[in-house]
Amino acid sequence: MPFSPISIHTTLLTLIAMLAFAGNSVLCRLALKEDAIDPTGYTLLRTLSGAAFLATLLLLKTPQRARPILNLGNWPAACALFIYAATLSFGYINIDTGTGALVLFGFVQVSMIMIGVLRGSRLSIAEWAGISLAFSGLCYMLMPGGDAPDLGGFLLMAISGIAWGVYTIIGRGSANPLEDTAGNFIKACVPALLLTAALYPNLSMTAQGIILAAVSGALTSGAGYAIWYAVAGKLRVAQASVVQLSVPVIAALGGVVFAGEPITLRFTLASVLVLGGILLVTLRRNS
Secondary structure, X not given: OOOXXXXXXXXXXXXXXXXXXXXXXHHHXXXXXXXXXXXXXXXXXXXXXXHHHHHHHHHHHOOOOOOOHHHOOOHHHHHHHHHHHXXXXXXXXXXXXXXXXXXXXXXXXXXXXXXXXXXXXXOOHHHHHHHHHHXXXXXXXXXXXXXXXXXXXXXXXXXXXXXXXXXXXXXXOOOOXXXXXXXXXXXXXXXXXXXXXXXXXXXXXXXXXXXXXXXXXXXXXXXXXXXXXXXXXXXXXXXXXXXXXXXXXHHHHHHHHHHOXXXXXXXXXXXXXHHHHHHHHHHHHOO
């Protein structure tokens, strides 16, 4: 099925959303690589600033709300959101920006597809081939070698991707995605505060780290998600899926520009396998 044309306005908003998603990885890696903040503090401030931004946006949009804002969202989604944010922060201690984004994105897509299979969705041979190709790319990243990613960082990013996949699946049935996202962020502050209390002796923050975490929460997370929800309904399912393939690539370029990280041959080949496999499944399922 061919893609329908989209307007310049929609294209621009889509690009901004993808830059925001990639920006989450870049900002987190910068903050942790420079020891500007510890992962616990980063998780807390990102969650709090995201909740504050989305709650403010929601109240400005609908000042005469019928439902109390604290009743929005749900706890399973909020817990998945917290797990995603926390493991992302701890994972980016020892893994490059582009590699982390590729692992994250790969496991988001693969986990969502496999959840669909467990729920009864049937895949064609071509779709199974795409899944196998993507998974082989993720496995290739762990092959022994000097440029292999840190195993702990890889596993944490994989958990983060699975958690985001679960969060996305839970949110697919939302009738009011902006409201529920705001509610989920607010609820996610509870486990973030509990984590902070448990690891309080290890907290370490600088002004730079606080700013990076706040920007990530309010702009690349809160504003980015709001923009994406505004534009996603104007895209075909296949278009929305394919355009997200750009996120790991943008994140890798951001890592080169802002963190001085190289793009290795391992990352390039793994990207071809992972993104190519997911693209095969996406196009096949929407053809």
